Amino acid sequence: MREVRVALLEADVALPVVKSFIKKAKAKAVGTEVLKSINPGQMVIKVVHDQLVETLGSESQELNLIAVPPVVYMMVGLQGSGKTTSTAKIAKYLTEKQNKKVMMASLDVRRPAAQEQLRVLGEQTGITTLPIVEGQQPVEIAKRALQSARLQGFDVVMLDTAGRLHVDEQLMVEMQAVHSESAPTETLLVVDSLTGQDAVNVAQQFKERVDVTGIVMTRIDGDGRGGAALSMREITGCPIKLLGTGEKLDELEVFHPDRIANRILGMGDVVSLVEKA
Amino acid sequence: KRSSNALSTGITDIFTKRKLDDDVLEELEELLITSDIGVSTSAKITANIARTRYNKEIAPDEIKEALAEEVAAILEPVTRPFVLDESRKPHVVLVVGVNGSGKTTTIGKLAKQYADAGKKVMLAAGDTFRAAAIEQLSIWGERTGAPVMTTKVGGDAAGLAFSAYEQAKANGTDLLLIDTAGRLQNKGHLMAELEKIIRVLKKLDADAPHSSILVLDATTGQNAINQAEIFGKVCDVTGLVMTKLDGTARGGVLVAIADKFGLPVHAIGVGEGIDDLQPFAAMDFARALSGSEQP
């Protein structure tokens, strides 16, 4: 189990999550003692792997569209995590695969050219974006987006928000204000899969401030081990709903716990480690 | 502006004047791990601390200071501010990194510092891929008064870099900062694009780019080590900037990178504002990481 602990830490699973995970896996391993005589190494792997899959959430999680239209989706997260790109990806998916009429609105009045970025993505995908009104503040933009979507009969409104640090009180309060104004059906926390130990702080703080309903993990196309997925899932209890697998707008996939579990374990490495043990 | 409360309280919790035994060392190691230093570098640092202090009574302040000193000892040799080479005219700086790490913002901040110092700065919008990346850099150009060279969306970044360099040479620019599209280091074709930019710049000066700065995000975990290794190889990284240290992430992976590759660290980003770039200071960084306050 020492090797498993190191493997998890090197995969960027947050320490408190590693600890509780190991505890549970140990208990399980003891319970499956009977098989031990067959192949102890393989059995540890299997127990840990199964436990990972279970924690990550074995059920596939669909986006919730059950609400009186326009259904509101709000995207939140740290700076640069991939919110704007994911907004456009999800909008495209809902439009093309679910036949929904989707509008996107950027509430990011901070980052230079952020609203312009979403507008361009709208153009690229043929999805309507809320016209930009210079100087308007996030809560006002959210109101306008909802109103305009209602009038024009949109099924879904996607609200892209500015990146913010969980310790930035002013921006966290602003996010809460937008949330209570727009009452989103999905509040999606967008997280970089390359995130390290700080994942616990981020998850905790965002979850406390707004009712996060799901997680989107981006940059799965990287060679990160993706331990943040386990940390996020464990801390928030929220399902990981989608994976961003590239910069292009069709690079969005549903979450497969099995694949992430293998990645976290660095499958090859751990198998050999445990075989030595 | 930086916070390090988590680790700080952690240490105070374990060390209310106790003997530095194995249990304490393990807790110490774990606290280092939570800063993203990584398992092996954490072990190395705690072993160093144990060497002289094992089984001695030690107060929380002492252990924090000892920890800060160990970390600083690793970082001291890589602490090297970015220095503008006035003889170049222009000093060409290529800014690289994974998606969303803070390249464009860091360029804006650097442009501000050198423009304030009376230098002639030019920016090149080498990210022709991401939506509104050119507009984003253009706004930083407006904020800093630096002209921005652009090409069309989807245009050739290497070609743009070349003509920006030519123009900067012709008009006596001191510093040319070239923005690039974010790319993950495991994507061969995108890394090859970077090589092409460098190759093309060398046609004008074999020493160009005179600096290649890799921008790392402090929230990134152990993958930053791969980033440093591969970007380091592909574009001869001459220095690092670590951004987003204004959050709770303490960027400990920088210590592992310093230990492994010895890449110079220039500066840290501590916010989204134009002045939120600070020179890297090893002891300050180490103290923030270990939760040890400046005496």
Ligand SMILES: Nc1nc2c(ncn2[C@@H]2O[C@H](COP(=O)(O)OP(=O)(O)OP(=O)(O)O)[C@@H](O)[C@H]2O)c(=O)[nH]1
């Ligand atoms: N490789 C890869 N890049 C991604 C993915 N998702 C987003 N990106 C890139 O990450 C960078 C940042 O993405 P944005 O969507 O602008 O991130 P954001 O969270 O809106 O950023 P801010 O608004 O500045 O906080 C861009 O270069 C995107 O192309 C992904 O799944 N894979």
Ligand SMILES: Nc1nc2c(ncn2[C@@H]2O[C@H](COP(=O)(O)OP(=O)(O)OP(=O)(O)O)[C@@H](O)[C@H]2O)c(=O)[nH]1
């Ligand atoms: N809090 C904080 N945010 C930062 C810092 N540096 C950059 N950011 C934010 O991080 C996000 C991404 O920054 P960019 O400069 O666009 O990053 P980039 O590397 O150019 O991104 P791509 O071009 O999409 O790969 C933006 O929202 C910035 O405002 C920093 O030091 N602290």
Ligand SMILES: [Mg+2]
């Ligand atoms: Mg955005």
Ligand SMILES: [Mg+2]
């Ligand atoms: Mg950029």
